[in-house]
Amino acid sequence: MTDARTRIAAGLERAFAAHGFAEPNVETLRDASGVSLRTLYKYLPSRDAMVGAALEHRHQRFIDRVFGDLPRDPSEALAAIIDRIAGWMAEEAAHGCLFHAAVAAAPNDARLRALLARHKEEVVRRAADVAGLPGCEDDLMLILDGLTQSWPLRRDRAVASAKRLCATLLKVDPPPASGRRAGTWTRSYS
Numbered sequence: 001m002t003d004a005r006t007r008i009a010a011g012l013e014r015a016f017a018a019h020g021f022a023e024p025n026v027e028t029l030r031d032a033s034g035v036s037l038r039t040l041y042k043y044l045p046s047r048d049a050m051v052g053a054a055l056e057h058r059h060q061r062f063i064d065r066v067f068g069d070l071p072r073d074p075s076e077a078l079a080a081i082i083d084r085i086a087g088w089m090a091e092e093a094a095h096g097c098l099f100h101a102a103v104a105a106a107p108n109d110a111r112l113r114a115l116l117a118r119h120k121e122e123v124v125r126r127a128a129d130v131a132g133l134p135g136c137e138d139d140l141m142l143i144l145d146g147l148t149q150s151w152p153l154r155r156d157r158a159v160a161s162a163k164r165l166c167a168t169l170l171k172v173d174p175p176p177a178s179g180r181r182a183g184t185w186t187r188s189y190s
Contacts, residue, residue, distance in 0.1 A: 002043075004035070004039070004043065005043045005044075005053065006057065007033075007034060007035075008033040008034070008035055008039075008040060008043055008044065008053065009044075009053040009054055009056065009057035010057055011032040011033040011034050012029060012032060012033055012044075012050050012051075012053060012054040012057075013054040013055075013057045013058045013061075013098075014032055015028060015029055015032035015033075015054075016051065016054050016098065016102075017058075017092070017093070017098055020101065020105065021051060021101065021102055021105035021106070022105055026047075029047075029050060048109075048111070051102060051112070052111065052112075052115065055098065055099060055102060055112075055115050055119075056115070058098055058099075059099075059115075059118075059119045059122075062088060062119075062123075063122065063123070063126070065084060065087075065088060066081055066084045066085060066088065066123070067081070067126050067130070070130055074130065074131045074132040074133075074170065075131075075166075075167070075170050077130040077131055078127065078130070078131040078166045078170065079163055079166070081127055081130070081131075081144070082144075082147065082159060082162045082163050082166065083159070085144060085147055085148060085162075086147070086151070086155075086156075086158075086159045089147075089148060089151040089152075090151075090155075093148070093151075094151070094152060095152055096148065096149060096151070096152055097145075097148045097149065099115065099116040099119050099120070100116065100149070102115070102116070103116050120141060120145060121137075123144060124137045124138075124140040124141045124144060125137060127140045127144060128140055131166075131170065133169065133170070136169060139169055140166075140169070143162050143165045143166055143169070144162070146158075146162070147159065147161075147162040
């Protein structure tokens with residue numbers, strides 16, 4: 001992204017986070033982007049492009065914040081990821097995940113669904129890598145996405161639950177990394 005496009009995307013991200021995806025009109029989006037309407041449309045010629053740029057910007061900020069400079073120890077790294085997601089939710093997303101909100105606002109938009117999937121997949125892939133849990137991406141998806149979705153209602157209790165579940169996950173031998181068919185592997189969490 002160019003510097004101008006990055007600044008525009010940052011402003012649009014803030015506008016969509018504050019107002020949702022249905023409410024802001026083009027004047028609100030222009031004001032949030034900090035550029036003229038002509039410049040806004042030069043870089044992002046449609047509302048769909050604006051939403052996409054805002055979500056791409058948010059994705060990169062989230063990845064940088066959650067996964068930057070993690071501890072080397074897998075259990076410490078996973079706990080840090082949970083704490084950082086909780087901090088993100090408290091400061092940036094007290095109403096829930098902006099990617100889910102975008103899909104909820106346009107449930108038939110395949111491009112938004114793809115952005116949501118790519119964002120969530122990258123998060124759990126990175127978490128599995130740093131935690132030494134290859135093959136546990138589905139478990140981590142439920143834990144980490146469950147944390148973001150339950151944050152508005154449970155806050156600290158959601159964090160504590162996510163940490164408990166991750167600690168259990170770290171104690172169980174992961175499934176084989178290859179040759180596993182989806183839905184065939186089960187764990188005992190006793």
